Amino acid sequence: MTATAFDVVVIGGGIAGVSIGYELADDRTVCLLEQETTLAFHTTGRSAALYLETFGNATVRSLTTVSRAFLTDPPDTFDGPLLSPRPYLVFARNGREDALAEFCREVRQQAPAVEQVSADEAVDLAPYLRRDAIGAGVLDPDADDIDVHALHQGYVRGLRRRGGQIRTNAPVTALHRAGGGWTVTLDDGDTVTAPIVVDAAGAWADHVADLAGATTAGLTPMIRTIFGVDAPAALTTGALPVVNDLDDTFYIKPEANGLLCSPADETPSHPHDVKPDDLDIARAIESINEVTDLNLRRITSSWAGLRTFAPDRSPVVGFDPRVDGFFWFAGQGGYGIQMADGLARSGAALFRGESLPGDVVAGGVRAAALTPGR
Structure with missing residues (x-):
């Protein structure tokens, strides 16, 4: 059994996990854990995604709008173009x-x-x-088609370029917090430690929260x-x-x-x-x-x-109100791909204790609309 220490452990390798991992790896050491043998095995890899500013509730639509610039002109780790007219x-x-x-x-x-x-x-x-x-x-x-594979893989490359580590075939079986940090136990007996765990586990997010003793979000x-x-x-x-x-x-x-x-x-x-x-x-x-x-x-x-x-169909993003060091990044519904940039930047800002990005606030999004326990 081995133990490895990081600043952040992100659980989930779909668009949620790789996008927030990419943003956090700018100034943190990040380990991303995916339970399947390949990333994006479930929702992300099966999406027929579109870029639609008319899709979802007001919060989702605003996060989608502010993500257009990124999707139109992404960083060089992304194979462009990510959008094509549809x-x-x-x-x-x-x-x-x-x-x-x-x-x-x-x-x-x-x-x-x-x-x-x-x-x-x-x-x-x-x-x-x-x-x-x-x-x-x-x-x-x-509206546009989105190249889901290119978007996801661009985040993966960017996360790795920033020093992030990715482990597949790594189901989490236990989460234990002591001394201001988490020990994350995997099904092969290995452990990973970090002060903060990010729950980006998609359909499994409430299950991960249960392992941590966090307040489930009703996903x-x-x-x-x-x-x-x-x-x-x-x-x-x-x-x-x-x-x-x-x-x-x-x-x-x-x-x-x-x-x-x-x-x-x-x-x-x-x-x-x-x-x-x-x-x-x-x-x-x-x-x-x-x-x-x-x-x-x-x-x-x-x-x-x-x-x-989530019940109100907005994403759940922020620190858990009950358990220290447990950060939610879940409940993206069918919109996670089209709003990936805006939501990941927002999540990273809340993670660091900062205000939401200026363009996100200008678009009408408020942190209270994302916070767990709202």
């Missing part, structure tokens, strides 16, 4: 136009380029939509299913927008020569290596076929991931 179209079925107009008014406060479009214009943008099935649309022309992992289909031969996917039903019965994202589809499901779950549910896929196909001419029958692939939410 318009985002939300449509309303007949009779839901008023709700769509309210959605448009709300999100334009954060993303002024968003505009309402007619049903005819929506069909021009996404020709597979059935004109008789939809009432109107809302277009975000400034709920929720299943999100994705499946692939072939695009019709006559449909050119390159310029198509992502299409989302206002009522979240499905979304469709162009991908190479095919389409990624999702029932936009949010089924509460325990943390585990989640698999897609055939019934959820069947329901999504039924909803898609109701309002499109795609006539889906056969899928080419399917998978599922866990998106973990």
Whole structure:
């Protein structure tokens, strides 16, 4: 059994862990622990991420907006570009136009380029939509695809370049605090010590908090299913927008020569290596076929991931109110990739006892909206 000392131990190797680890490694020695044999095995590695300033609550949207500059012009450890244009179209079925107009008014406060479009214009943008099935649309022309792998790996390279160490296949089995520091025990008997532990364990974050005797945050992992289909031969996917039903019965994202589809499901779950549910896929196909001419029958692939939410759907970031030296960086839901920069910089500032970064505050985010126990 060996013991190694660091300033900070970060638990979790998805986008949350590598981004906060990168920021903290600027002036701390950091060890990142990942329970799986590879980083980003669960949610991050299964994400069909978009950059959407219209996505999430006000806190999430603000953190997304302030992250655009980083995603557009990242440091040299990142393979750019991380963003590529992909318009985002939300449509309303007949009779839901008023709700769509309210959605448009709300999100334009954060993303002024968003505009309402007619049903005819929506069909021009996404020709597979059935004109008789939809009432109107809302277009975000400034949405983008995010290269999730390049973003994650850029943080990994940056963390290592700053001296951070990363251990995979390192499940944490015990956390013990004594003498102002933590001893983190791994399942192989090794231990790692540090004054502060950062809980960036995603769907497992409340489990890590239990090991530490911290106040759990009421986080709920929720299943999100994705499946692939072939695009019709006559449909050119390159310029198509992502299409989302206002009522979240499905979304469709162009991908190479095919389409990624999702029932936009949010089924509460325990943390585990989640698999897609055939019934959820069947329901999504039924909803898609109701309002499109795609006539889906056969899928080419399917998978599922866990998106973990606090009750108010804002991230949980800050020191635990009950246990010294335990820092939360969790509850990122389905937004962790698009707001990675803004949230990681905010987390690092709170970790150091500083105010939130100026651009984050100017965007309307307050530390009280992130703090554990709020």
